[in-house]
Amino acid sequence: xxxxxxxxxxxxxxxxxxxxxxxxxxxxxxxxxxxxxxxxxxxxxxxxxxxxxxxxxxxxxxxxxxxxxxxxxxxxxxxxxxxxxxxxxxxxxxxxxxxxxxxxxxxxxxxxxxxxxxxxxxxxxxxxxxxxxxxxxxxxxxxxxxxxxxxxxxxxxxxxxxxxxxxxxxxxxxxxxxxxxxxxxxxxxxxxxxxxxxxxxxxxxxxxxxxxxxxxxxxxxxxxxxxxxxxxxxxxxxxxxxxxxxxxxxxxxxxxxxxxxxxxxxxxxxxxxxxxxxxxxxxxxxxxxxxxxxxxxxxxxxxxxxxxxxxxxxxxxxxxxxxxxxxxxxxxxxxxxx
Amino acid sequence: xxxxxxxxxxxxxxxxxxxxxxxxxxxxxxxxxxxxxxxxxxxxxxxxxxxxxxxxxxxxxxxxxxxxxxxxxxxxxxxxxxxxxxxxxxxxxxxxxxxxxxxxxxxxxxxxxxxxxxxxxxxxxxxxxxxxxxxxxxxxxxxxxxxxxxxxxxxxxxxxxxxxxxxxxxxxxxxxxxxxxxxxxxxxxxxxxxxxxxxxxxxxxxxxxxxxxxxxxxxxxxxxxxxxxxxxxxxxxxxxxxxxxxxxxxxxxxxxxxxxxxxxxxxxxxxxxxxxxxxxxxxxxxxxxxxxxxxxxxxxxxxxxxxxxxxxxxxxxxxxxxxxxxxxxxxxxxxxxxxxxxxxxxxxxxxxxxxxxxxxxxxxxxxxxxxxxxxxxxxxxxxxxxxxxxxxxxxxxxxxxxxxxxxxxxxxxxxxxxxxxxxxxxxxxxxxxxxxxxxxxxxxxxxxxxxxxxxxxxxxxxxxxxxxxxxxxxxxxxxxxxxxxxxxxxxxxxxxxxxxxxxxxxxxxxxxxxxxxxxxxxxxxxxxxxxxxxxxxxxxxxxx
Numbered sequence: 001x002x003x004x005x006x007x008x009x010x011x012x013x014x015x016x017x018x019x020x021x022x023x024x025x026x027x028x029x030x031x032x033x034x035x036x037x038x039x040x041x042x043x044x045x046x047x048x049x050x051x052x053x054x055x056x057x058x059x060x061x062x063x064x065x066x067x068x069x070x071x072x073x074x075x076x077x078x079x080x081x082x083x084x085x086x087x088x089x090x091x092x093x094x095x096x097x098x099x100x101x102x103x104x105x106x107x108x109x110x111x112x113x114x115x116x117x118x119x120x121x122x123x124x125x126x127x128x129x130x131x132x133x134x135x136x137x138x139x140x141x142x143x144x145x146x147x148x149x150x151x152x153x154x155x156x157x158x159x160x161x162x163x164x165x166x167x168x169x170x171x172x173x174x175x176x177x178x179x180x181x182x183x184x185x186x187x188x189x190x191x192x193x194x195x196x197x198x199x200x201x202x203x204x205x206x207x208x209x210x211x212x213x214x215x216x217x218x219x220x221x222x223x224x225x226x227x228x229x230x231x232x233x234x235x236x237x238x239x240x241x242x243x244x245x246x247x248x249x250x251x252x253x254x255x256x257x258x259x260x261x262x263x264x265x266x267x268x269x270x271x272x273x274x275x276x277x278x279x280x281x282x283x284x285x286x287x288x289x290x291x292x293x294x295x296x297x298x299x300x301x302x303x304x305x306x307x308x309x310x311x312x313x314x315x316x317x318x319x320x321x322x323x324x325x326x327x328x329x330x331x332x333x334x335x336x337x338x
Numbered sequence: 339x340x341x342x343x344x345x346x347x348x349x350x351x352x353x354x355x356x357x358x359x360x361x362x363x364x365x366x367x368x369x370x371x372x373x374x375x376x377x378x379x380x381x382x383x384x385x386x387x388x389x390x391x392x393x394x395x396x397x398x399x400x401x402x403x404x405x406x407x408x409x410x411x412x413x414x415x416x417x418x419x420x421x422x423x424x425x426x427x428x429x430x431x432x433x434x435x436x437x438x439x440x441x442x443x444x445x446x447x448x449x450x451x452x453x454x455x456x457x458x459x460x461x462x463x464x465x466x467x468x469x470x471x472x473x474x475x476x477x478x479x480x481x482x483x484x485x486x487x488x489x490x491x492x493x494x495x496x497x498x499x500x501x502x503x504x505x506x507x508x509x510x511x512x513x514x515x516x517x518x519x520x521x522x523x524x525x526x527x528x529x530x531x532x533x534x535x536x537x538x539x540x541x542x543x544x545x546x547x548x549x550x551x552x553x554x555x556x557x558x559x560x561x562x563x564x565x566x567x568x569x570x571x572x573x574x575x576x577x578x579x580x581x582x583x584x585x586x587x588x589x590x591x592x593x594x595x596x597x598x599x600x601x602x603x604x605x606x607x608x609x610x611x612x613x614x615x616x617x618x619x620x621x622x623x624x625x626x627x628x629x630x631x632x633x634x635x636x637x638x639x640x641x642x643x644x645x646x647x648x649x650x651x652x653x654x655x656x657x658x659x660x661x662x663x664x665x666x667x668x669x670x671x672x673x674x675x676x677x678x679x680x681x682x683x684x685x686x687x688x689x690x691x692x693x694x695x696x697x698x699x700x701x702x703x704x705x706x707x708x709x710x711x712x713x714x715x716x717x718x719x720x721x722x723x724x725x726x727x728x729x730x731x732x733x734x735x736x737x738x739x740x741x742x743x744x745x746x747x748x749x750x751x752x753x754x755x756x757x758x759x760x761x762x763x764x765x766x767x768x769x770x771x772x773x774x775x776x777x778x779x780x781x782x783x784x785x786x787x788x789x790x791x792x793x794x795x796x797x798x799x800x801x802x803x804x805x806x807x808x809x810x811x812x813x814x815x816x817x818x819x820x821x822x823x824x825x826x827x828x829x830x831x832x833x834x835x836x837x838x839x840x841x842x843x844x845x846x847x848x849x850x851x852x853x854x855x856x857x858x859x860x861x862x863x864x865x866x867x868x869x870x871x872x873x874x875x876x877x878x879x880x881x882x
Contacts, residue, residue: 026820032831033823034840052820054737055831059558060816063706064736067713071720071732073820087561158545160555196464196545197443208448228639229839326374329559333381338547 024050025269028065029078030058031256035290036078042285043276049269058084065093065261075264076273078120080256081162083169085117086322094259097271105278105296109315110255119255120277121286122293124218124313125167126251127242128203133212141245142171142252145213146186154187155202155211158195159332163217166254168331169324173316174249177327184335195338200224207235214239222291222304243311250312254321255295346685349677353689356670359707359748360574360695366567374556374565386552390535393470393548397534398527400474405481406523408618410511412482413489416603417611423618424486425860430625431479431802432852434809434826436539437845439463439472440833441629443543444636452628464544472540475625477533480802481526484757487794488522489515491764494602521763524584525756529802532577532698532752539811539830549573550700563706570703577698578691630849637842653847656824659739659814660807663746667803668796670747671754675762676788679770680780690759694752701749701812708745708817712736737819745813750806754799761795762788801859805852825851 029036033055040051054061058079065072065088077094079085088094089112096115103115110119127139138149145154157164171180192211202214203221218241225236243251258277260270276282283294287301294301354361411417412424430438445452446460453460462468492515500510516523541548547555549569557566606614674693678686696704712735720730735741765788773783789796811826818827825844832841 032835033828034832034837035835054818054820054822055827056816057558057702059563060702060705060709060812063563064709064713064816067709068733068736069713069717071716071730071736073733073737158542160542160551160559162558165559194545197543201443204447326560326562329555330377330381333377338545 023048023266023269024052025075025266025273026052026073027054027076027078027273028061028074028261029053029055030061030084031055031078031080038289039277039282039285040273042281043273046276047272049272051273059087062088062091062093066091070263072261072263073265074261075266075270076258077261078256078258080123081166081254081321082117082119082257082318083162083166083254083322083325085112085257085259086319088259089114089116090322093262095262095264095267097260097274099271099275101275102278107295107297109317110295111257112259112319113317117257117259118274118278119257119295119318121256121283121290121295122313123163123254123256124243124251124293124311125163125215125253126218127213127244128206128216128221128239129213129242130206130209130238131240133209136240136242139213139242139244141248142167142215143175143183143245145190145215146183150190150213152190152192153212154190155192155205155214156187156195157198157202159329159337161198163199163254164215164332165325165328166321167215167252168328169321170252170314170316172324172327172331173320177331180328181331181335184331184337188335188337203239204235207238218293218305218308219291222302225304226291226302241308243309245314246312249316250314253293253313255318256292342681345677346681346683346689349674349686349689352670353674353693356693356748356751357695358711359704359745360571360699362707362710363567363699363703364571364574366564366571369564371568372562372565374560374562375568378552378556378565382547382552386547386549389466389541389546390549392466393473393541393546394531394534396467396470397473397477398531400470401478401481401530402523402527404474404478404621405526406485406516408478408621409482409485409489410515411614411618413486414515414603415614416605417614419615419619420603423615423622425857426622426626427482427618428479428801428856428860429622429849429853430475431477431805432808432849432856433476433626433629434539434811434829434845434848435473435476435533435537436543437829437833437841437848438476438625438629439469439540439543440838440841441632441845442468442472444838445628445632466544466546469541469544469546472544473534473537475621477530478621478625480529480533481523483798483802484522484526484760485519487798488519488760488764491794492518521760525760528581528584528756529697529753531580535573535577536698536700538700538702553700553703557703567703567706570699573700574695574698578695626849630846633842633846633849636839637846640840640843649843649847652823652825652828652844653851655822656808656826656848656851659742659746659810659824660804662739662743663750663807664800664804666743666747667751668754668800671751671758671799672792672796674755675758676784679762679788690755694755696748697750697752699749701810702816704749705745705813705816708741708748708813709736712741712744737817739819739822741817742814742819742822745817746807746810749810749813750803753802753806754796757795757799757802758792761792765791797859801855804855808848808852 027040033053037053040053043049044051061077062084065074065077077088094116098115102118106118110122111117129139159165168180168184171183175183199216199220202216203224205211206214221236221239221241224232227233245251258274260267260274264270278296280296280299283296283299286292287294287299287305291302291304293305408427412420412427442463446463447453463471496514496518497510500514505513536550538550538554542551553566553569556569557563674690678690699707716733716736719734720732723730769787770783773787778786809826811830814824815827825848829841829844829848833845
């Protein structure tokens with residue numbers, strides 16, 4: 001048994017010798033590199049802390065975190081929906097981080113009640129419509145999309161998509177499972193076509209006259225409206241935004257967010273990074289660059305977003321979206337929503 | 339234990355290591371069956387199944403037609419542009435299927451290049467037939483490549499005999515050439531079907547629910563990774579059964595080739611020749627040229643700003659991972675196949691099968707298998723270190739480049755195994771007997787007889803693994819070390835964010851990086867087939 005011992009010792013010396021530069025923080029991110037790296041670079045420049053990044057799908061990263069266990073190098077997990085953060089918390093790979101600054105900056109509805117994760121940016125799912133074929137007065141709420149008047153007129157993407165799953169989860173939370181299943185059936189009947197493509201494709205379909213309404217996240221439309229390509233800008237300008245459920249609970253939202261991992265070796269640096277991501281600079285960047293709504297109140301948003309005005313948002317605790325996600329998928333399966 | 343027995347066990351150990359991620363996935367059945375299965379059976383599973391079957395049948399038929407016909411034309415006939423087309427037909431392989439799907443959607447969109455140029459109502463590509471078309475375009479080169487080398491290596495004798503017995507060209511093709519090339523074509527078809535059933539990007543974007551989208555939906559949506567892994571292993575079992583049936587059918591009429599003179603190509607001249615050229619240009623046009631043009635049009639505005647040193651880093655990582663994976667997969671494949679050739683016992687036969695399951699498992703599911711296999715190995719290493727009173731070494735395998743290369747090797751090992759198995763099957767066992775009786779030990783026999791004769795399938799498999807690894811996404815994505823990006827990762831991240839213009843440049847780079855090995859290896863294979871034919875003609879009597 002001597003030989004393997006020596007080898008292990010050598011490996012240990014190598015590993016501990018090489019991989020411990022003074023200050024660093026390791027990030028597993030479901031947010032794509034292009035949409036997070038500039039901020040991380042800014043953080044490194046400000047603090048001198050090196051940020052190491054791996055991006056991948058949230059559920060795959062979650063499995064990697066679980067398999068790596070206590071030796072995982074990850075300090076911070078970033079996802080683009082609250083449901084995944086909730087799933088990570090349930091899997092025991094996050095730790096609570098009670099921090100008065102963070103709790104002050106991020107409203108209670110946008111973070112975990114037990115401080116396992118914090119929302120960083122808000123994504124609103126709205127209705128876009130063709131103004132020449134639809135009068136805004138005909139629109140009201142997500143629920144009213146089930147009305148007969150919309151038969152064969154709605155475009156919405158597949159039920160595989162997390163934002164549709166979250167939307168339906170929120171409907172289950174508010175209206176109950178049976179009512180939501182009936183709603184989903186009516187939605188399927190009202191679809192202009194079988195769900196294909198992403199949110200941008202739904203917007204293009206409204207512009208092309210294939211359907212009159214679509215349900216999409218706002219930042220896709222904002223990005224199209226500020227695209228370099230004039231044809232894409234024209235598509236975005238030909239549709240209008242409607243904020244649903246404004247007279248009652250408000251528009252359905254989800255967040256991108258982050259939590260510190262259970263075995264974080266650089267817990268303090270992770271806390272610093274998290275705090276940085278809620279700073280005015282970082283929040284402004286989300287709003288300007290990605291056209292997402294800031295999680296922190298009082299941050300100026302992009303011109304595009306200002307044009308759509310203010311709105312009231314559903315203050316359902318976002319953990320609920322995670323808890324009801326599987327039920328939402330089953331409801332859509334039963335309703336025949338592809 | 340006898341020496342061959344010890345070696346058999348070593349081979350088995352290797353096979354088990356290579357199969358470990360798949361075994362981890364299959365072990366999901368040990369955890370029992372969750373209530374979600376009832377829900378799936380009641381609602382979506384029949385649809386998934388039906389779509390997957392139609393997709394597999396459609397893509398299988400399409401690739402067989404395009405791949406075999408083009409291989410036959412290139413191997414047997416001369417026509418204008420023959421030299422260029424012989425490698426250009428491989429180009430569509432360089433394009434990841436999901437990228438072709440995005441690009442064609444762009445081409446056919448109202449504001450797209452084609453729609454603008456033709457001003458005709460074009461079909462909606464985002465459908466099940468559209469998905470079949472996309473996968474056929476990307477995957478037919480597997481069959482083309484395998485079938486072409488089989489056709490080239492066929493002796494003229496069999497075809498001449500058929501001719502002298504009065505068989506026309508069609509009859510010679512269907513009754514002689516096709517049965518002789520069958521092992522190679524089936525090997526290609528098996529790769530096509532596995533890739534088709536494991537495809538996620540294309541069908542997901544086109545909104546066609548299949549077993550593979552269902553697997554991810556069960557995992558991501560229902561949060562039931564166990565049921566997802568169970569579905570994946572059921573899919574795998576279906577593939578294994580299919581291959582087993584084929585192998586059983588083939589065993590009953592094993593055909594080995596003799597090494598007489600290779601048939602020469604007949605010349606098709608005049609308009610018929612040009613008609614063949616035009617027909618063969620179609621798959622290249624639709625599978626490579628048009629999409630590449632669209633990508634170029636998208637990436638042109640960004641070209642200056644994006645071509646920096648970071649881009650070279652992406653290219654370097656992609657090439658490094660692809661090269662390492664190709665070396666590992668082809669090396670291990672050769673070892674497994676040759677070990678079986680030497681002692682064709684049950685143990686070694688099963689070892690080969692066991693080691694080559696990775697291809698039929700959807701990528702991210704396999705990646706999780708690798709994560710779990712390497713993660714638990716690391717835990718064991720740390721436990722042992724603790725017992726020995728040593729400091730814990732932390733993660734030794736997880737999150738390293740080794741993990742990425744291991745995963746890609748597991749995923750693509752079946753390519754050299756299938757290719758070399760088909761190549762080896764063509765070589766009569768009498769060759770080995772003759773060599774042995776002349777006193778050559780196995781290793782010398784391997785170096786002097788088998789290796790030269792296997793050059794073509796070796797080069798073919800290496801090319802396929804290399805290009806497949808360049809395109810590989812799910813395993814690289816989740817297993818990579820910090821700050822390690824590849825072209826495929828970059829292209830996917832941007833494309834899946836619906837930023838096609840930004841994704842175009844890395845996508846184009848994948849196409850170009852795949853282009854060079856295609857050209858190089860095509861030259862090498864053509865030369866090798868000539869050299870090896872000369873060598874065998876000299877050293878082996880024409881009736882082996």
